[in-house]
Every structure is written in structure tokens, then in C-alpha cells.
Amino acid sequence: MAEPLMKLSGxxxxxxxxxxxxGVDLELPRGELTVLLGRNGAGKSTTLRTIMGLTDVPRGRVEFKGEDITGWPTPRIARSGIAFVPEDMGIFQLLSVRENLDLAAASGPIDKERLEWVFGLFPALKxxxxxxxxxxxGGQKxxxxxxxxxxxPRELLLVDEPTKGLAPSIINxxxxxxxxxxxxxxxxxLVEQNFNFARALGQTVAVMDDGRVVHAGSMAALAEDDALQQDLLGLSLGAHQ
Known part of the structure; x- marks a missing residue:
């Protein structure tokens, strides 16, 4: 198997x-969307923040492209090719859409072709x-x-609960x-509580409980196993279609 893009060990x-x-153990396969599931308070958001260097790590190892990045300052982690969309979105409310994107393009002026591609994803921003x-x-933010x-371009994108509080049309x-x-x-x-959204997108899945990963595998396998869903999450994904 190919070496994972990112690996958390203990x-x-x-x-x-x-x-x-x-003691979180987690691997992120290259080129795949991994969903991080779990009950409230299981440690999902903290896992994302830990990857970004925003929490103290007294033990364990975070590797990105085979390199130990544990303890790196957040700006260095971001420059290495990792982007983070926090639950509170982290946008600058008093700046325009253009100014927000200009600030995010740290390497210089926004590439016009890249910007048109972004507008294709999110026409409202144009x-x-x-x-x-x-x-x-809220959806536009x-x-x-x-x-x-x-x-x-980023090699790894971390996104914390993007659908929280949004209308169904925006979620689509x-x-x-x-x-x-x-x-x-x-x-x-992707950390996500909307299980239908998670199932539609996820290729791999990890389930957290009490600050640990208690299950990892394919999303398709979890989606087909009602008993496992009940055991890990206390509910059935099928009930959220």
C-alpha cells in the first residue's frame, strides 16, 4: 500500500x-476524502487543531509526507501545504470577499485561472x-x-463541520x-455531523470516542452495517437519508 499523506501515532x-x-492513531490516504465521525466531545475538532499545531502535544507523533511535524508552529505547518477551515470559519468579517482571498494567497497575486475555478465551485463569491x-x-461565509x-493548491485540506446550521440547498x-x-x-x-453528507462524500472513515480512534475503514462498509453504526455512533446512517 502507498504511504499515507499524513499519519498520527499515539x-x-x-x-x-x-x-x-x-493516543490517536490515524492515517490519511493520499487523494482520498476521509470523514472523522463521533459523538459530541469525542475529540474530532481537537484532532484537526492538533494537526495544525494549535494544541499542546505532550506525547505522540504527527507525520506529513513522512516528516515529523509535531511541535511545528502553525504558520510553518500551513506553509508546508496544509489548509484548515475551522468550525467558526475564520474569515475576516470587515474585509471584502476579494480582500479575504487576497490575504489567503500568500505566495503573491491570485492566479486568475485558479480564481475562475473557485468561482465555478462557488458562483456567489463572484x-x-x-x-x-x-x-x-451563513452559507456564503x-x-x-x-x-x-x-x-x-494545497496537499491536505482539513474542514471542521462545514454544513453546520446551513440550509439544505447550500449543503447540496x-x-x-x-x-x-x-x-x-x-x-x-472532514469532520461532519451530517451523516448523509458524510456518507455521500467519504471514501474512508474514522470514528472517535473519548479521545481515541475506535474504528477505521471504508465508508461504504460502515454505511452497509447498521449494527456497527449503532455500536459506534448510537444511531443508523440510514435514518439520516
């Missing part, structure tokens, strides 16, 4: 006085190009957050955008 993480991750981000709808992460638009990213063989780690 990763522990602390937030203040709280010990959140208790319409509201000069609008302050704070005046966008999420589109801008993802666009910021992909305005330059996001699903189409992620499918196009998959078609381009982007490597994506």
Missing part, C-alpha cells in the same frame, strides 16, 4: 488543564466580490472559508464542490 493533546486526546464578508449569508483554503452546493475537489484527487479530512 497522539495525546491538552487544552489548558484538560487532556482531550488519549457576485459578492466587493461585499464585506460580514454581510454574507462557509463558501468563502473553503475558498480561502483552496485559493492556492457544498457537496458538489467537495465532489469536484475529490475528482482532482485532493486529500481531505
Amino acid at each position: 497522539v495525546h493533546a491538552d487544552i489548558g488543564q484538560y487532556h482531550i486526546l488519549h 457576485k459578492f466580490w466587493q461585499t464585506d464578508a460580514g454581510n454574507l449569508s 462557509q463558501m468563502l472559508a473553503i475558498a480561502r483554503a483552496i485559493i492556492e 452546493d457544498l457537496r458538489d464542490a467537495f465532489r469536484e475537489l475529490k475528482d482532482q484527487e485532493a486529500t481531505i479530512l
Whole structure:
């Protein structure tokens, strides 16, 4: 098997006085979309933040392209080719859509061809190009957050609950955008509570509980096993169609 793009080995993480991750083992196959599932408080968001160097790692190892990046500062991790879309989106509310994307294009002016590709994914961003981000709808803000992460080519995209609080029509638009990213063989780690959305996109899946990964495998296999879903998640994916 090919070497995974990213590998977490026995990763522990602390937030203040709280010990959140208790030895996470996780591999992200190159060119695949991996969904991270689990009950609230299982450690999913902390796992993404830990990859980005935003939490303390007293034990364990985070590898990216075979290199140990544990303890790297967040800017260095971002420059290595990893983009992060946090649950709060992380956009600059007082800046326009254009200014938000200009800031995200760290290597220089935005590539015009790349920008047109982003507009193809999220046409609303072209319409509201000069609008302050704070005046966008919730769905448009999420589109801008993802666009910021992909305005330059990235090797790994981390996305935390992109559909939270969004209308079904916007969720469908996001699903189409992620499918196009998959078609381009982007490597994506997606935390998601919308199980129908997760099942439609996921190729591989990892399930967390109490700060550990308790199951890893193909999404198709999990989607077909109601008993396993009930055991790992306390519900059936089929109930969320």
C-alpha cells in the first residue's frame, strides 16, 4: 500500500488543564476524502487543531509526507501545504470577499485561472466580490472559508463541520464542490455531523470516542452495517437519508 499523506501515532493533546486526546492513531490516504465521525466531545475538532499545531502535544507523533511535524508552529505547518477551515470559519468579517482571498494567497497575486475555478465551485463569491464578508449569508461565509483554503493548491485540506446550521440547498452546493475537489484527487479530512453528507462524500472513515480512534475503514462498509453504526455512533446512517 502507498504511504499515507499524513499519519498520527499515539497522539495525546491538552487544552489548558484538560487532556482531550488519549493516543490517536490515524492515517490519511493520499487523494482520498476521509470523514472523522463521533459523538459530541469525542475529540474530532481537537484532532484537526492538533494537526495544525494549535494544541499542546505532550506525547505522540504527527507525520506529513513522512516528516515529523509535531511541535511545528502553525504558520510553518500551513506553509508546508496544509489548509484548515475551522468550525467558526475564520474569515475576516470587515474585509471584502476579494480582500479575504487576497490575504489567503500568500505566495503573491491570485492566479486568475485558479480564481475562475473557485468561482465555478462557488458562483456567489463572484457576485459578492466587493461585499464585506460580514454581510454574507451563513452559507456564503462557509463558501468563502473553503475558498480561502483552496485559493492556492494545497496537499491536505482539513474542514471542521462545514454544513453546520446551513440550509439544505447550500449543503447540496457544498457537496458538489467537495465532489469536484475529490475528482482532482485532493486529500481531505472532514469532520461532519451530517451523516448523509458524510456518507455521500467519504471514501474512508474514522470514528472517535473519548479521545481515541475506535474504528477505521471504508465508508461504504460502515454505511452497509447498521449494527456497527449503532455500536459506534448510537444511531443508523440510514435514518439520516
